[in-house]
Amino acid sequence: MMNGFQNIPFNWLEKIINLAAERIVLVNRQGIILYINTAYCDFIGTTVDWAIGRHIEDVIENTRMHIVAETGRAELAAVQSINGSEMIANRFPLIIDGELVGALGTVMFSNPEEWQKYQRKIQSLVDELAYYKTRFEKELKSKYTFDDLIGSSTDFIAAKKLAERVAGSQSSVLLLGESGTGKELFAHAIHSGSPRASFPFVPINCASIPDHLLESELFGYEEGAFTGAKKGGKKGQFQNANLGTIFLDEIGDMPLSMQSKLLRVLQEKEVQPIGSQQSIPIDVRVIAATHRNLEKMVQEGKFRQDLYYRLNVIKIDIPPLHKRKADIPIISLHLLEKLAKKFYREELSLSPEVIQRLQSHMWPGNIRELENVLERAINVLDGKTIELFHLPLYLQDVAEDPKDTQFEGQTTILLSPLKDTVAHAEKSAIRRALAVAKGNKQEAAKLLQISKTSFYDKCKLYNL
Numbered sequence: 001m002m003n004g005f006q007n008i009p010f011n012w013l014e015k016i017i018n019l020a021a022e023r024i025v026l027v028n029r030q031g032i033i034l035y036i037n038t039a040y041c042d043f044i045g046t047t048v049d050w051a052i053g054r055h056i057e058d059v060i061e062n063t064r065m066h067i068v069a070e071t072g073r074a075e076l077a078a079v080q081s082i083n084g085s086e087m088i089a090n091r092f093p094l095i096i097d098g099e100l101v102g103a104l105g106t107v108m109f110s111n112p113e114e115w116q117k118y119q120r121k122i123q124s125l126v127d128e129l130a131y132y133k134t135r136f137e138k139e140l141k142s143k144y145t146f147d148d149l150i151g152s153s154t155d156f157i158a159a160k161k162l163a164e165r166v167a168g169s170q171s172s173v174l175l176l177g178e179s180g181t182g183k184e185l186f187a188h189a190i191h192s193g194s195p196r197a198s199f200p201f202v203p204i205n206c207a208s209i210p211d212h213l214l215e216s217e218l219f220g221y222e223e224g225a226f227t228g229a230k231k232g233g234k235k236g237q238f239q240n241a242n243l244g245t246i247f248l249d250e251i252g253d254m255p256l257s258m259q260s261k262l263l264r265v266l267q268e269k270e271v272q273p274i275g276s277q278q279s280i281p282i283d284v285r286v287i288a289a290t291h292r293n294l295e296k297m298v299q300e301g302k303f304r305q306d307l308y309y310r311l312n313v314i315k316i317d318i319p320p321l322h323k324r325k326a327d328i329p330i331i332s333l334h335l336l337e338k339l340a341k342k343f344y345r346e347e348l349s350l351s352p353e354v355i356q357r358l359q360s361h362m363w364p365g366n367i368r369e370l371e372n373v374l375e376r377a378i379n380v381l382d383g384k385t386i387e388l389f390h391l392p393l394y395l396q397d398v399a400e401d402p403k404d405t406q407f408e409g410q411t412t413i414l415l416s417p418l419k420d421t422v423a424h425a426e427k428s429a430i431r432r433a434l435a436v437a438k439g440n441k442q443e444a445a446k447l448l449q450i451s452k453t454s455f456y457d458k459c460k461l462y463n464l
């Protein structure tokens with residue numbers, strides 16, 4: 001049977017083993033040395049001739065090779081003291097055809113210096129890890145303050161003033177507003193402006209955690225509380241937020257059963273981890289947020305009324321972006337500055353047409369959508385000024401032919417067969433993509449996120 005060794009001259013083997021493993025020793029089940037290489041012998045101050053055939057304990061100090069040859073259990077990275085220095089050894093049981101026949105030992109580091117050299121390498125990794133850990137903990141504290149809340153429209157200023165005024169209080173806060181209006185930013189700012197600022201800020205997205213995990217996420221569990229529970233149990237986020245603030249985002253998506261449990265925690269100011277008999281007192285301020293209409297949900301029986309009252313002590317309505325259009329230029333500039341830093345660009349600006357266009361859009365996705373639009377524009381931008389054609393197609397001028405102008409501020413829309421409208425839209429999309437890509441078809445196809453072939457097909461179809 002071929003085993004790969006057939007072609008290797010026997011007298012090469014020693015050399016090969018020496019090269020592969022610096023120091024190596026092999027014993028049988030009785031602990032008698034069958035093989036030891038020169039490197040190992042040099043290390044312990046003996047010779048191969050003398051060592052072979054002897055019991056391992058007579059040759060190597062503090063060895064455990066004979067034990068591994070007995071038990072068949074490997075010992076990896078074990079510290080062993082030889083000649084007064086600590087070295088690191090690996091001991092493997094040698095199993096041939098299912099039978100334990102001995103043990104193989106190697107020395108990973110022969111002296112403290114070698115080990116230290118290695119350790120220094122590891123140390124830099126450990127330092128790096130520590131750095132990220134502190135950064136992560138800082139993130140847990142909170143990232144934004146009231147200065148980050150940009151805007152000067154009346155409704156917005158009112159919301160911001162109210163938030164500033166209540167930041168110092170212990171009461172629960174309920175933030176209401178469409179998605180992307182800045183609810184999370186408000187929560188951060190309230191925490192930063194409170195006496196709890198130096199304690200954790202723990203955000204939980206109730207909509208993104210599966211119902212059956214939410215309870216253990218919030219309240220933690222005891223060891224053995226359920227199958228798959230981690231050894232030692234797990235702390236819940238309420239405990240992690242102790243002395244600080246917990247931000248319950250998308251509270252409208254919290255299942256009713258959890259709502260009762262949450263209510264109890266808010267009333268009793270203590271949590272009971274799953275599977276535990278004991279309650280743990282907690283001191284946490286709650287800020288909740290949702291884009292849903294909680295009042296309506298209460299009427300429909302989908303949200304507990306008592307919890308609603310409990311959370312609704314201070315309610316802050318954050319206006320949608322289309323109701324604060326005057327703020328759009330200043331917010332855009334602020335976002336642009338932020339994005340410029342992120343992409344290592346400088347002094348980016350918006351053309352007047354772009355500002356006008358941004359102000360006329362309805363922004364169903366609010367500031368988050370605006371941020372995405374600007375980020376995308378920066379990605380296709382060569383110069384420093386964002387022009388209309390850098391905007392996504394749905395924001396670009398649709399007024400290519402007079403029919404289209406009717407779409408804006410319309411009361412009557414001229415209707416043509418759908419396939420014509422689609423073809424028209426496709427054609428102008430392709431034309432714009434080509435303009436942005438400076439005629440490069442492959443690039444243009446990428447911008448439109450279609451394959452090159454279908455791009456070429458469409459060009460042919462529309463004579464482009």
Ligand SMILES: Nc1ncnc2c1ncn2[C@@H]1O[C@H](COP(=O)(O)OP(=O)(O)O)[C@@H](O)[C@H]1O
Pocket residue numbers: 148149150151177178179180181182183184185186331334367368371
């Ligand atoms: N007033 C504001 N000024 C500047 N940026 C804002 C403002 N409000 C929100 N943003 C930004 O818009 C994005 C969405 O905000 P976020 O707080 O996550 O919204 P929500 O939680 O309401 O969905 C974030 O990137 C945030 O930094």
Ligand SMILES: [Mg+2]
Pocket residue numbers: 180183184249
């Ligand atoms: Mg949010």
